[in-house]
Amino acid sequence: MKIKIKENSVLARIAAKKLKATQVALVLGRTIHLWGVTRSSFLANDGWVRHELAHVFQFQRHGFIKMICLYLLQSLKHGYYNNPFEQQARAAEQVPADHSFIVFI
Numbered sequence: 001m002k003i004k005i006k007e008n009s010v011l012a013r014i015a016a017k018k019l020k021a022t023q024v025a026l027v028l029g030r031t032i033h034l035w036g037v038t039r040s041s042f043l044a045n046d047g048w049v050r051h052e053l054a055h056v057f058q059f060q061r062h063g064f065i066k067m068i069c070l071y072l073l074q075s076l077k078h079g080y081y082n083n084p085f086e087q088q089a090r091a092a093e094q095v096p097a098d099h100s101f102i103v104f105i
């Protein structure tokens, strides 16, 4: 599976402002949008990579449009931190996984 990494993403920059964060990774489909962090620094952080890959797999499972709708709905219901999609991604941070089938482009 090919996953694109986009540095200096405007979308991630907007999210960073909203979340009051200095570093943000944001997944849309099979693209990881980064703001405030380089591709190499991001990839060196195994837990963070596992978190964002969990979001990529969520997009794979639900499809692009449905995933965005479900994510926004859950965020409205539970907030960002308690959004079940975020809880699932945080749980994935701790679990070593075989990602050898993934190529970052």
Ligand SMILES: [Zn+2]
Residues within 6 Å of the ligand: 051, 055, 085, 086, 089
């Ligand atoms: Zn997340």
